[in-house]
Amino acid sequence: MPIRRGLLPSLLLSALLVLLCAPSARADGISGYLEYLYGTSSMKTRDISGVSSSTRNDSFLQRYNLAMDKTLYPLLTLSAGGLYEDTNAHATTDGISSDSSTTRLSPYVDLALKNNFVSSGLGYRRREETTSSNGQSTPKLIQNEYTANLGWRPAGLPTFSLFYTKRDFYDELRTSQDLQTESYTWSSTFREIKGLEVNYGGSYSQNRNNLLQSETQSFANSGRIAYSDSYLGNRVLFHTGYSFALQNSTIISHGTAGLLYTAQTAQSQLFATTPDTTVVPPTTVTSGALTAVSSFPTVNLVLPQNTVPPAVLKQNNIGLVFPSPLTVSTLFLSVTSKGAAPSSVSLSQVAGNFSWQVYTSTDGVNWSGPTVPTVTTSTNPADFGISESGFLLSFPAVTTQYVKVVETPAQIPITVVVPADIDAGSILLSRLLSFSLVQGKAGTSSSSSNIGGVLDVNARVQLLEALNLSWDFSFVMSHSKSDESSLATTYLMSNGVSFSRRLNEILTSNGRVAEDFSMDSQSKVRNSLSYSAGLNATPLPTLNHSLVYGGRTDISDSGTSTTNSVYLNNSAALYRGLSLNVGAGYSTSSDAKSGDTDSVSFTAGLDMVPNKDLTLGLSYQDSTAEHNGGGQPRTTSFIRNAAVSATYRPFVALYLVGGYSIYMQNDRSNVSLVNYGAGWSPFAGGDLQINMNYTESLTSTGNEKVTTYGPSVRWNIRSGSSLDLSYNRQKTVSDFSGSTDVNSFSAQLRIAL
Secondary structure, rough: OOOOHHHHHHHHHHHHHHHOOOOOOOOOOOOEEEEEEEEEEEEEEOOOOOEOOOOOEEEEEEEEEEEEEEEOOOEEEEEEEEEEEEEEEOOOOOOOOEEEEEEEEEEEEEEEEEOEEEEEEEEEEEEEEEEOOEEOOOEEEEEEEEEEEEEEEEOOOOEEEEEEEEEEEEEEEOOEEEEEEEEEEEEEEEOOOOEEEEEEEEEEEEEEEOOOOOEEEEEEEEEEEEEEEEEEEOEEEEEEEEEEEEEEEEEOOOOOOOOEEEEEOOEEEEEEEOOOOOOOOOOOOEEEEEEEOOOOOOOEEEEEOOOOOOOEEEEEEEEEEEEEEEEEEEEEEEEEEEEEEOOOHHHHHHHHHOOOOEEEEOOOOOOOEEEEOEEEEEOOOOOOOOOOOEEEEEEEEEEEEEEEEEEEEEEOOOOOOOOOOOOOOOOOOEEEEEEEEOOOOOOOEEEEEEEEEEEEEEEEEEEEEEOEEEEEEEEEEEEEEEOOOOEEEEEEEEEEEEEEOOOOOOOOEEEEEEEEEEEOOOOEEEEEEEEEEEEEEEEEOOOOEEEEEEEEEEOOOOEEEEEEEEEEEEEEEEOOOOEEEEEEEEEEEEOOEEEEEEEEEEEEEEEEEEOOOEEEEEEEEEEEEEEEOOOEEEEEEEEEEEEEEEEEEEEEEEEEEEEEEEEOOOOOEEEEEEEEEEEOOOOOOOOOEEEEEEEEEOOOOOOEEEEEEEEEEEEEEEEEEEEEEEEEEEEEEEEOEEEEEEEEEEEEEEOOO
């Protein structure tokens, strides 16, 4: 691939940076790095009808970073620096060639004052991006950002913080983009009275689109007051709190019509990682409830590069629930990478590696879909003034109370040139938002408002200390109202009794009985009774047995459903270096609509360590289920999995790993999977690392088999400087979509200054 003439100035810049960043300069707070990445890949696809296609991509990236930190006075620091990137790419698809190039320049400067009482700061950032394709350049895109902040932390008084941000987004001709945003956010917290916490926050933003001659304004307030205490020597614990949120948004269209995005009221986030094909009956994206979360766990939406994927990939189910059914058509899933929000332009360069589907539900258990949304990368469309970016999903409007996005983690190929603000192996889930859309008319203004609140009360009382017997109580009431929905109120109340007791030196027992009552905004009532009991025996330090019984009965307008299960697990360290785990269980469920299901499961595992250099493992899983009723004929299904693995490290610098597994399922042919790998560090300290991996895996649907193999080399030249070489071949075979064969090579040189 020809190298553009811009490479020579870049190499001269490299030499200048090396001179500037000599060891004495590093002591003055100057740092930086040079990075070069070359990648090439070829892909051949063939669908089930025999039609084939081939693509080849070559790319070369140069990246230069320089940063400086200087203490001007005690507690006053100045930070400045910049990043320059130049990317050239050449692609050929079925004989048709194309060339493209992108340059980015991102300087910044920050001034910060910090002490224990007050903090403040000023900042400026600029981003310039120029792109061309097949010799045709587009107008340069420019983003200017100005920030200011003030923080106050007086002793014994409420804290206060204020942030101001102004951004300008435009192209140099101001013909395709001309946006201006200003935002103010403030917050205050008071915790000086024991047990009492008061939080308040607010924001105001103004976004102007000069090309459409439209303007949106948003004003929001939120707060929470909470109180916690304990009584009678911590035998009684009590907590209560109330949260509220109020938002008003307005769109003013001076010229053409504009569109107003407003976050819908009282959205509660839901999350689960499904489906799980290792259980019977298998969970799928069309069945199964999600767990309510106050914030999403640390979930990576991509698989780390140059790592072996799990044998069976699992999908992320990211959902929302509303107090009452709402019309939903637009979702925004925000992400972070490298600890911050990447730019939407950077996200667009890796967006093609993601797969999205949207499902809806009326009860949060049975899901309808999928709908494949139209996906674009964007900042938060409800507030351009905040640093939040992600994926905007649009789909035909549907009225629902539950909605979820299903995402299958994928590996971004090592040959893809990734912008500096994105880590190709770590793009993390932040939050999911749903918007209502108001179409503004030319020459008029339109408004939208919503308000919501949540009251929660929790208590726990220890009744008998000898039995560790306790009673717990919780009550949650939520209310919401918006322009598109009337006042909606939901209730959830729970009572439970728990105990745990050591019977003797060998036996311990525990149990719980709980009753849940809920009523949704349509006054539909659901009652649930759950119960469990467990017995654990440890006759020897190396021998353990546990027996667990659990059940649940749900009563609602749609009928009664019951589940019961019992599981026995045993573990034993038979000899030094030899351990065995065996478990078995039985479960039964009954539902007036779906029928009855009886399941039996068995698991066994044997771990062997013959010596310090060798580790062996054997495992077997068997799950069988029989389903009857629900308007369907009696069916029997099973899933079985057997696996063997070994790890051998004859000396510190060399390791060998390998494994073989076979998956069996009643409605599919048996699938065998093989994986092995080797690693060698010929030099002391591991400065040179040579690896080879071969792996076979199934996708989450079980319909595609993916084979990946190839060597990689890493040379740690010195601290912060390295050279990585990698070759990778991946073949995907599917009975439904055909086959894909990808060969790729990459070379990356990074030099820390």
